[in-house]
Amino acid sequence: MEINEIIKDQFNDVWFATETGVVKYTLETGTQVVYKSSFNNKKGLPHNNVSDIVFDDAGKLWAATRKGLSYFDKEENNFLPLKKPEELAGKWVTDILTDINGDLWLNINNNSVARLKANQKDYNIYHVNSGNRLDFFSSRGFYNFGNSDIYLGGKNGIIYFSPYTIQENQLSPKPVITEIKIQNEIVVPGKEINEDTPLKKDFNQTKSIELNYKNRNFSFQFSTPSYANERLNKFEYKLEGFDDNWITASSNSRTVQYTNLFPGNYVFKIKSSNSDGHWSDIVSYKIKIKRPFWLTYQALILFLLLLALILYFVRREVKNRMRLKQELVTEKVNRERDIKLNNEKLRFFTNISHELRTPLTLILGPVKQLIEEGKDYSNEYQKSRYNLIHQNASRLLNLVNQVLDFRKAQTGELKLKVSKTDILQYTKDTFDSFKEFAYNKHIQLSFNTENESIVGWIDKDKYDKILYNLLSNAIKFTNKYGHVDLFVGIKDGDEGYLIIEVSDDGIGIPKKSQKKIFTRFYQATNSKENNTGSGIGLSLVKSLVDLHKGSIKVKSTPNKGSVFTVEIPVKRSFYKKKEVFEYVINKDRQEITPQIPVKKATTNTEIKEKILVIEDNLELRKYLIDYLSNYYKVYEAENGEEGLQLCRQIKPILCVADVMMPVMDGLQFCKELKNDDFISHIPVILLTALSENEDKVKGYDVGADGYLVKPFDPSLLKSIIVNIIKTRLELKSKFSDDAESEIGLLTHSPVDKALMEKISHLIEENLSKADLTTSFLCEELGMSSSKLYRKIKELTDLAPNEFIRTIRLKKSVQLLKTKKHNVSEVTDLVGFNDPLYFSRCFKKQFGFPPSKLLK
Ligand code: ADP
Numbered sequence: 001m002e003i004n005e006i007i008k009d010q011f012n013d014v015w016f017a018t019e020t021g022v023v024k025y026t027l028e029t030g031t032q033v034v035y036k037s038s039f040n041n042k043k044g045l046p047h048n049n050v051s052d053i054v055f056d057d058a059g060k061l062w063a064a065t066r067k068g069l070s071y072f073d074k075e076e077n078n079f080l081p082l083k084k085p086e087e088l089a090g091k092w093v094t095d096i097l098t099d100i101n102g103d104l105w106l107n108i109n110n111n112s113v114a115r116l117k118a119n120q121k122d123y124n125i126y127h128v129n130s131g132n133r134l135d136f137f138s139s140r141g142f143y144n145f146g147n148s149d150i151y152l153g154g155k156n157g158i159i160y161f162s163p164y165t166i167q168e169n170q171l172s173p174k175p176v177i178t179e180i181k182i183q184n185e186i187v188v189p190g191k192e193i194n195e196d197t198p199l200k201k202d203f204n205q206t207k208s209i210e211l212n213y214k215n216r217n218f219s220f221q222f223s224t225p226s227y228a229n230e231r232l233n234k235f236e237y238k239l240e241g242f243d244d245n246w247i248t249a250s251s252n253s254r255t256v257q258y259t260n261l262f263p264g265n266y267v268f269k270i271k272s273s274n275s276d277g278h279w280s281d282i283v284s285y286k287i288k289i290k291r292p293f294w295l296t297y298q299a300l301i302l303f304l305l306l307l308a309l310i311l312y313f314v315r316r317e318v319k320n321r322m323r324l325k326q327e328l329v330t331e332k333v334n335r336e337r338d339i340k341l342n343n344e345k346l347r348f349f350t351n352i353s354h355e356l357r358t359p360l361t362l363i364l365g366p367v368k369q370l371i372e373e374g375k376d377y378s379n380e381y382q383k384s385r386y387n388l389i390h391q392n393a394s395r396l397l398n399l400v401n402q403v404l405d406f407r408k409a410q411t412g413e414l415k416l417k418v419s420k421t422d423i424l425q426y427t428k429d430t431f432d433s434f435k436e437f438a439y440n441k442h443i444q445l446s447f448n449t450e451n452e453s454i455v456g457w458i459d460k461d462k463y464d465k466i467l468y469n470l471l472s473n474a475i476k477f478t479n480k481y482g483h484v485d486l487f488v489g490i491k492d493g494d495e496g497y498l499i500i501e502v503s504d505d506g507i508g509i510p511k512k513s514q515k516k517i518f519t520r521f522y523q524a525t526n527s528k529e530n531n532t533g534s535g536i537g538l539s540l541v542k543s544l545v546d547l548h549k550g551s552i553k554v555k556s557t558p559n560k561g562s563v564f565t566v567e568i569p570v571k572r573s574f575y576k577k578k579e580v581f582e583y584v585i586n587k588d589r590q591e592i593t594p595q596i597p598v599k600k601a602t603t604n605t606e607i608k609e610k611i612l613v614i615e616d617n618l619e620l621r622k623y624l625i626d627y628l629s630n631y632y633k634v635y636e637a638e639n640g641e642e643g644l645q646l647c648r649q650i651k652p653i654l655c656v657a658d659v660m661m662p663v664m665d666g667l668q669f670c671k672e673l674k675n676d677d678f679i680s681h682i683p684v685i686l687l688t689a690l691s692e693n694e695d696k697v698k699g700y701d702v703g704a705d706g707y708l709v710k711p712f713d714p715s716l717l718k719s720i721i722v723n724i725i726k727t728r729l730e731l732k733s734k735f736s737d738d739a740e741s742e743i744g745l746l747t748h749s750p751v752d753k754a755l756m757e758k759i760s761h762l763i764e765e766n767l768s769k770a771d772l773t774t775s776f777l778c779e780e781l782g783m784s785s786s787k788l789y790r791k792i793k794e795l796t797d798l799a800p801n802e803f804i805r806t807i808r809l810k811k812s813v814q815l816l817k818t819k820k821h822n823v824s825e826v827t828d829l830v831g832f833n834d835p836l837y838f839s840r841c842f843k844k845q846f847g848f849p850p851s852k853l854l855k
Pocket residue numbers: 473474477504506507508509517522523524525526527528532533534535536537538539561562
């Protein structure tokens with residue numbers, strides 16, 4: 001074992017520094033303690049190889065190992081490693097000396113010598129860089145010579161120095177910045193980086209630098225001109241405006257980097273210390289990072305200005321839009337108001353027009369009567385006056401009708417109802433009605449066609465109005481001695497289309513007006529001066545033509561004339577099923593049946609028949625009663641309800657009822673009447689101001705027997721009444737006289753029909769029975785005999801027993817016609833007892849003997 005040092009302490013203990021630890025040998029007792037290193041490094045020697053062991057002046061025991069200095073702690077009774085100062089901790093110490101000041105001198109491997117002051121806090125480290133390399137492993141040759149000089153032996157010589165004269169390095173020069181880099185590029189004065197020359201002169205001279213915004217990422221490298229042990233130089237720096245505290249840097253990290261600094265003024269402060277820990281003065285460098293343009297005040301102002309400008313424009317735009325919107329809304333409101341007003345106007349006109357129709361009826365009717373009656377004994381003057389009244393009242397009526405139609409066209413209420421018509425004849429009739437008008441104006445009217453006959457499907461009402469408007473316009477807008485032509489024909493190459501052409505050589509229509517004349521209330525400027533009008537005529541025509549699935553065109557030259565061409569389809573296939581109306585034809589015919597001479601009717605009825613007139617308008621009612629009283633005993637009622645009551649009381653032969661009435665209208669009246677088996681047989685004629693076909697259909701649906709549109713000629717009403725009564729009578733007599741006639745023809749309401757069917761069924765089922773009598777029927781039907789008698793009498797004009805006989809005889813006809821039975825067989829089958837009696841009755845009923853049917 002190698003012993004490196006032996007010392008003795010005041011207690012006469014001997015301490016050995018050995019390769020394998022420290023050994024304490026107590027002389028008195030001869031005992032020894034060995035101190036070794038431990039694994040945890042907290043207690044015990046740092047290393048087992050102890051190169052030197054020394055007591056300092058304070059009596060503290062120090063041991064030098066290759067892993068640092070350690071001292072002996074009495075309380076622990078062990079060595080503890082030296083932790084502070086850090087620079088000395090853990091260093092390989094080969095020798096230790098004490099000097100007269102009580103300082104410890106350490107010979108540290110790797111060419112340094114250190115002094116640990118007696119306070120054990122301050123220290124100095126001296127590097128031996130004289131070029132002489134000292135022997136690494138030497139743990140000798142470190143000697144304190146007489147407390148004056150310390151000798152240090154090396155491989156190539158001996159160094160010595162006096163610990164008293166050794167001076168600390170007081171010089172601590174100011175640090176300098178040796179290098180500036182921007183984006184990793186070294187900046188030298190005059191160099192341009194990012195369109196800028198940050199340095200004009202040396203940085204250390206000017207101590208200030210201005211960087212533009214793009215160059216705000218930079219780094220400094222600094223140094224201090226202190227070359228004694230420069231590795232031990234230290235630096236402290238801070239960037240005022242960015243760093244809050246000083247940052248320490250050692251000599252081997254002498255760069256600092258700053259990135260993304262905000263624009264502004266900064267001061268970079270730096271100081272350095274030399275190897276002896278003396279700090280230099282602070283050096284300050286001003287650094288200014290310029291604002292980029294967009295961060296300058298000007299830019300800000302510009303930006304604010306721009307923002308204000310944008311805001312201003314946006315606001316203006318928004319305001320504009322709002323104003324536009326407001327205007328639009330106002331416009332819309334105005335338009336809606338206009339439309340509403342227009343509709344109101346139209347509604348008002350319509351209502352007035354409805355009101356006008358009744359008085360017009362009251363004018364036209366009597367005038368027509370006067371004209372008729374005055375044919376023989378009025379003088380010419382009177383006749384012309386009557387005609388004038390009639391003409392103008394008709395004109396007024398036409399206007400009123402036009403307004404009504406127009407309103408309907410506007411509200412889409414007009415419905416198309418086409419029926420098969422002799423178009424040519426129909427057109428000619430309408431055309432002829434203009435002759436007088438044209439004659440007065442000395443206008444030559446001509447009707448042209450190439451066809452002998454045109455038959456097709458049209459809505460006569462609409463067609464008439466189209467024609468009427470075009471013709472009256474043509475005459476209206478043509479001056480005296482002009483010409484108006486009407487051409488009607490089938491379209492070339494398309495059989496399904498009818499062409500109507502109304503041409504005149506009148507004032508014509510300016511080009512720019514031609515498109516507008518079909519809009520409502522439009523009147524071309526050319527016509528305004530000399531014509532009154534409303535501007536609804538052509539608009540109505542257009543609506544009607546459209547409704548009729550046709551088209552209308554106009555060609556016109558001012559002062560030369562105009563041609564209106566209308567094309568409408570006339571084939572049935574063009575129209576939908578519900579637009580085709582066949583039923584009305586017969587009824588229309590009925591309405592135009594030639595008037596039966598009034599006189600004859602009066603003579604026919606000796607006892608006046610009862611008629612009930614139900615009409616809410618007092619004047620019209622009085623007028624009708626006045627007129628009809630000549631022929632009938634007329635009763636009156638104000639509304640349907642009253643009428644129904646009266647009807648039950650008086651049982652009139654016929655009722656005339658207005659459709660529009662308060663309390664109960666005509667349709668309802670008719671419906672209730674037809675469902676009351678007490679009065680269901682009474683025929684009803686409906687009067688109405690509605691000229692539409694659907695209303696007629698409604699009327700017929702509820703079982704009305706006749707229908708008359710206001711205004712009407714009272715004589716027409718009269719003839720309808722006569723007709724209905726007559727047909728009823730005829731049917732009744734036909735029923736009894738004609739073997740083939742069916743009972744169904746006699747019933748005019750569903751209740752009656754059901755009852756009669758039931759009765760005839762009962763009779764037919766029990767035909768062969770001799771006891772098929774009235775009382776049998778009453779029993780079976782649960783009816784009183786008086787009621788049965790009344791009902792059968794009303795419907796067939798026969799007493800029940802006569803009715804039963806008639807049915808029997810009718811059945812016998814059927815049986816005989818089959819030629820399967822002879823007369824006596826048939827007599828039995830139909831419930832007669834005696835063939836002779838049967839033959840007599842048969843002959844009396846049908847006017848021929850039964851045997852005739854067997855031949
Ligand atoms: P109104 O005849 O009531 O003024 P219309 O709707 O029937 O209204 O006609 C509209 C306008 O068309 C008329 O005001 C007139 O200027 C013009 N017009 C219609 N038919 C003819 C025509 N045959 N010749 C010249 N102008 C016409």
